[in-house]
Amino acid sequence: MKEKIDFSNLGFNYIKTDYRYISYWRDGQWDEGTLTEDNTLHIGESSPCLHYGQQCFEGLKAYATKNGGVSFFRIQENAKRLQSSCQRLLMPEISIEKFIAACESVVKANLDYLPPYGSGGTLYIRPMLIGIGNSIAVKPADEYLFTVFCMPVGPYFKDGLSPVNFMVSDFDRAAANGTGQQKVGGNYAASMIAHEIAVKKGFADCIYLDPTTHTKIEEVGAANFFGITKDNRFITPVSSSILPSITKYSLLYLAEHYLSMQVSEEDVYIDELDKFVEAGACGTAAVITPIGGILHHDHLHVFHSETEVGPVVKKLYDTLTAIQTGDLEAPEGWIRPIS
Ligand code: PLP
Ligand code: COI
Numbered sequence: 001m002k003e004k005i006d007f008s009n010l011g012f013n014y015i016k017t018d019y020r021y022i023s024y025w026r027d028g029q030w031d032e033g034t035l036t037e038d039n040t041l042h043i044g045e046s047s048p049c050l051h052y053g054q055q056c057f058e059g060l061k062a063y064a065t066k067n068g069g070v071s072f073f074r075i076q077e078n079a080k081r082l083q084s085s086c087q088r089l090l091m092p093e094i095s096i097e098k099f100i101a102a103c104e105s106v107v108k109a110n111l112d113y114l115p116p117y118g119s120g121g122t123l124y125i126r127p128m129l130i131g132i133g134n135s136i137a138v139k140p141a142d143e144y145l146f147t148v149f150c151m152p153v154g155p156y157f158k159d160g161l162s163p164v165n166f167m168v169s170d171f172d173r174a175a176a177n178g179t180g181q182q183k184v185g186g187n188y189a190a191s192m193i194a195h196e197i198a199v200k201k202g203f204a205d206c207i208y209l210d211p212t213t214h215t216k217i218e219e220v221g222a223a224n225f226f227g228i229t230k231d232n233r234f235i236t237p238v239s240s241s242i243l244p245s246i247t248k249y250s251l252l253y254l255a256e257h258y259l260s261m262q263v264s265e266e267d268v269y270i271d272e273l274d275k276f277v278e279a280g281a282c283g284t285a286a287v288i289t290p291i292g293g294i295l296h297h298d299h300l301h302v303f304h305s306e307t308e309v310g311p312v313v314k315k316l317y318d319t320l321t322a323i324q325t326g327d328l329e330a331p332e333g334w335i336r337p338i339s
Helices: 048-052 075-088 096-109 185-200 246-257 270-275 311-324
Strands: 020-026 034-036 055-057 060-064 070-073 122-132 143-153 164-168 205-209 217-220 223-229 233-237 262-266 276-283 287-296 299-302 335-337
Touching: 020 096, 034 096, 048 122, 055 075, 055 185, 060 096, 070 096, 070 311, 075 096, 075 122, 075 246, 096 122, 096 143, 185 205, 217 233, 223 246, 223 270, 233 246, 246 262, 246 276, 246 287, 246 311, 270 276, 270 287, 276 311, 287 311
Parallel strands: 164 205, 164 287, 233 262
Antiparallel strands: 020 034, 020 143, 055 122, 060 070, 060 122, 070 335, 122 143, 205 217, 217 223, 223 233, 223 276, 276 287, 287 299
């Protein structure tokens, strides 16, 4: 199978790799965990993750570097965000050390699947933690399973750095005081219908508005939103119901410190899109996807262009990806080589 992979033409699809890590929490503690070739989970029919959505996950990537190495980008931040999701859903946390060791062991065991430097592909890593065991009441599980698997991927939105259009959805993906800030499956289940409607209408995905007033941009289904103003400011929404994107916080830093832009997290009103000359969606899977236009109330607001990436979004993309692949010096602590 791996011999047949065309690393330069990958989509964002599941590919079974050789090994995954699996660890169980029983009697109040995590076991050592082990690598296995079996990609099927064997769990009880009454597992709380299946009925009540007691599960959370992460998404990060391993990058091949020019000198033949492999690195993680800000992996500690993914480990901390998984802990935040665990706290919200009353699940036992994974230590940062265990999280990193598990991801590292999975990458090392599947190095044949790492897309080479310059191919445009990366190795996407999916850690996941689920409540299992025998329980039928609505309460936290008494056993848990933590697994990490990986696969080579290309761009999440099919055209990579070409602009895509989004439409504003009438649905909410998360409640104001719900689980929008955590990476939990329920948020994504709630978003599938809005995504499907958008795709059927010819859009790449949808934009959610804030669940309380429906006047402010929240985020895209699988990425955060940012806009560039006429006076070259980088602005991204602030909200208690969006996922704190590690890519977004990285871009806030890079825009300010590498590109000397003014940056802020603030309310972004859907009827004030005119102030942006460029816009983008950012995330681990999406990297940076330029937004051509956003449809709202039958009006398509076009930012820079529906076909060409704008100069600032391009510069942000080049800076971010050069740091991820080790071509540009990263801020301290962002890159963790896999030994
Ligand atoms: N928002 C949502 C809903 C996501 O699923 C993701 C992906 O993880 C992001 C934003 C981007 O977050 P990050 O940059 O940490 O990958
Ligand atoms: C990611 O960017 O890692 C995501 O999790 C987005 C999506 C595939 C759920």
